[in-house]
């Protein structure tokens with residue numbers, strides 16, 4: 001879906017995975033300050049638990065109680081024995097999004113879109129795509145452009161590192177070309193994009209460094225695997241008070257300049273044009289959306 005100025009911003013600072021087979025986690029999530037939850041039927045659910053997890057997850061989605069948190073169900077791939085049953089059950093439960101794993105080509109999104117249409121999926125159920133294979137990286141632009149139901153790219157840096165035979169190193173240099181390609185594709189087609197997980201659940205410093213890097217690169221937020229990662233992630237991806245103050249002053253100064261027939265204002269000795277004001281407005285809208293959650 002193309003995000004326009006009229007599209008309300010959905011905060012996706014913290015996007016927490018939880019195994020669909022874990023009823024305690026599904027319940028706990030209702031109390032956690034994550035912006036979005038991924039109820040996982042794929043890699044976090046063991047093969048012998050797949051059917052049980054599908055029932056648990058779809059019942060949880062139908063029952064609700066997750067407040068303003070966005071809910072995505074990660075299905076198994078359609079090339080697995082569980083994928084089609086997952087998709088049918090997820091469509092019936094009508095979460096905010098169905099997350100398709102290991103998207104390597106636009107045809108995979110188109111197939112899900114077509115099946116969702118045949119299954120009369122609710123219009124508000126979007127498609128999210130896991131970007132986590134080398135082919136997915138090479139086809140990122142075509143994937144981003146493949147469906148009007150597609151809303152968000154989710155980086156799968158574990159699978160990607162495995163397939164690339166890349167190592168996890170501080171600064172993530174081996175992954176930067178892929179992260180950059182997906183960002184270019186997502187932003188070109190108005191998609192949201194969230195960064196991959198930090199596997200070191202007890203290493204807050206490493207998590208904060210990855211969050212700051214992701215924010216600097218342009219990600220909307222980060223996927224997480226444990227509740228203890230939420231606080232740092234929300235903090236880093238929230239607009240900071242100084243930036244918000246500047247944004248509000250830029251908007252006011254620009255509107256005053258416009259009223260005088262000018263296209264440019266100056267704030268704190270720096271030029272403010274309509275492109276700066278667009279970013280300032282996005283920041284204020286994000287902050288308002290966070291406050292409203």
Ligand SMILES: CC(C)(COP(=O)(O)OP(=O)(O)OC[C@H]1O[C@@H](n2cnc3c(N)ncnc32)[C@H](O)[C@@H]1OP(=O)(O)O)[C@@H](O)C(=O)NCCC(=O)NCCSC(=O)C[C@H](O)C(=O)O
Pocket residue numbers: 016017018019024025026028029040043044130132155156157158159160196197225226227
């Ligand atoms: C890593 C874990 C297995 C740890 O679980 P656990 O031992 O239960 O942790 P704690 O005892 O510290 O848990 C404390 C309480 O918090 C709840 N909890 C734990 N994790 C979650 C969660 N993810 N969501 C919600 N709630 C959670 C526990 O139930 C405890 O609750 P309570 O007893 O009521 O106090 C576990 O965290 C876990 O399974 N995490 C998710 C792992 C996962 O989803 N992995 C797959 C996704 S990552 C990935 O594959 C991305 C991509 O595809 C790629 O390729 O990169």
Ligand SMILES: [Mg+2]
Pocket residue numbers: 043132156158159
């Ligand atoms: Mg994966």
